[in-house]
Amino acid sequence: MKNYKIKYFVILFLCGTMLFGSCKKYINETPINAPTTANFWTSEQAAQTGLAGAYSLLRTALLSRSSYFTFGDATAGEFASFNGDIAYTDFNESGQYDFNYTPYGGVWNDWTIFYQLIAQCNLIINKVPGMAASTFTDDPVATKKQIIGQAYFLRAFAYYYITEVWGAPVIVTQVYTNPITAQPVARSTDAQGFAQVVSDLTQSISMLQYSYANPTDVAVQANKSAAFALLSKTYMWQKQYQPAAAAADSVIKYGGYTLEPAATYRNIFRGHDQESIFELYMLYTGADNEATGDAFNMFLQAPFIVSQQTAWYVAPTVINNLYGDTTSTSADIRVKNNFYGLQTINPILVKYADVVYQNSGTQTTAYVSDDLVLLRLADIYLTRAEAAARLGDLGTADMYLNLVRKRAGVAAYNATGATDLIYEIMDERGREFYGEGSWYFDLYRTGLISDPNYDNAVPGYNTDRVNGGGCQWPIGLRALLQQDPLLVQNKWWASH
Structure with missing residues (x-):
């Protein structure tokens, strides 16, 4: 597939968005290029443009108001203060991590941008298969599969993240050419949300390759390893540890990734690293700047x-x-x-x-x-370790845990029991992914966030709150109900 930079190809996509920006009934879901649906999807470049727009939307969704780090790090107590911003006063121990209805929260309670991403992916999945082969300069069959496979991955990532953050997603997989007449849809369950992720990733895996035709695409475009990596993490949410282990093994055995050496550890975040599986391109160059001033x-x-x-x-x-x-x-x-x-x-x-x-x-x-690294090999090693521990295979769990510890320069861990090993794996996640937008979700997923026997349980998250859905964010009904009158508030936040 031909390489592309987001800014270059996103121009036409943005034009379509602005032209149709006033049509906002269905969860604010705008069919991104509805004004030109009949004549937009007519060439390989158009298909690549649509895909670039989807990547751009994912980046915007994760970085708006520092959402990625607010959701995945601030809520785990990793930061003591936040740049003097009153909007973050509840994200600390004294505030009991009470992020309910923060009046200045804005985007933190609004999943609209993720549904714009989903709408864009739905268009790609719907339109690209029917595009004439003669409009492609590369192998049309292979190129279409690569584009559609990435769209399935990006849609899966969106539903994965929505389910982690807010829970109970509204599942939309069809194209709405006229959102004015679209029927409102109720929220699904978390289980249904993760099931949709598994379905999309299964499609993505069937279409993508492990390798890249263009080295500049490495990690910044999704491949088969990225899909398997996210699938492994999804299975962990579902407590399906055997398939989680198998998906992780596919990345480890066939992806060709290696841990970045200790001496050059910071290279992980500098783009296209040997450890990085999937990242968002955000590097600075004088001619084509993709860095954003408020990302890091x-x-x-x-x-x-x-x-x-x-x-x-x-x-x-x-x-x-x-x-x-x-x-x-x-x-x-x-x-x-x-x-x-x-x-x-x-x-x-x-x-x-x-x-x-x-x-x-x-x-x-x-x-x-x-770059914003979303999936990397150390994550998959620790996922594989936890899956093995849950399955009672402490030796394999030790092996993968100690691969990460060895790179960090610390002594090997020798498991004496499954519970202590799980605690140690979660601690290692905290050490390795501090400030990478993920530790909170693992603490929540495993229930360790409120475990009184776990040293790094987070004050403010008691068992009732965890079991009642209080680790997921409230949705902003004031804004979202205008688009979907069937939406209901998350159970915990509806009564607090």
Whole structure:
């Protein structure tokens, strides 16, 4: 498949969005290019444009108002303060992590952008199969499969994330050419949401390849490994540990990935890394800048960004619980690579710290030129370890856990029991993925977030809250009910 940069191909997609922006009945789901449906899907370039638009929507959905890090990190207590922003005052222990109906939450309670992504994927899945082969310059059969397979993956990712964050998604898989007459649809269950993810990923796997025809596409376009990786994580939510292990094995055995060496650990986030399975392209270049000024900048301050004095400060208590020794001589390479100022009152995360300036001479307009890595090999090793532990295979669980620990420079763990091993795997997730938008969901998924015997359970999440759906976000009914009158609030938040 021909390589593309998002900005170049997204122009026509954005034109369609603006032309139809006023039509917002169905969960704000806009059929992205409805005004040109009859004449838009007529060439390979159009199909690639539509796919690029879907990737762009995913990036917007995850980064708007720092959503990816708010949902997956702030809620786990990884950060003690948030850039002086009053909108984050409830995301700490003293606020009991009470993120219900925050009046300044905005996008945190609104899944609209994810449904715009789903609508775009639905169009691709619906329109591309019928496009004339003569309109493709490459092999039309192979190219169509690659485009449609990626659309299935992106739709799966959207439903996976909606189900993690808000739960009970509205499942829409058809194209609505006239949303004004579309019938409202009620929310499904979490189980149905994850079942839809499995269905879409199964389709994606059947269409995609492990390899890339163009090396510049590595990791920034979904391939078969990305689909298997997300499938493994979905099966873990479903507590289907044998298929989760099998899906992880497909990535490990056939994906060709290796852990980034300890000496170059930060390369993971610099794009197209040997460990990265799926990432969103966000690098800075003077000619074609894909970096966004608010994606990672909030984690940093001087000396990493000139004149910036406030940041999302990491929580020392959580750091100490996870790493133990946080001195400069710590054996764990992640202490030095991921954090700065741990012996001060305001330590910061420097995992994303490749700062460039649009005006290099005056060092103004700072960008962090790193990609947003969503799936990587260390994640799949730890998923495989947990699946093995759940199946009673402690030796295999130890092996995969210790691959991650060895790279970090810490001693091997030798399991004495399944429960302690699960605790250790979850701690290792906290160490490895601190500030990567995921630890909270694993704590919630496993129930360890409220386990009184687990050292890193998060205060504010009691058993009643966890069992009642209080770990998922409320949806903003004030905005969303206008589009779908069948929507109901999440059970926990409806009564709190």
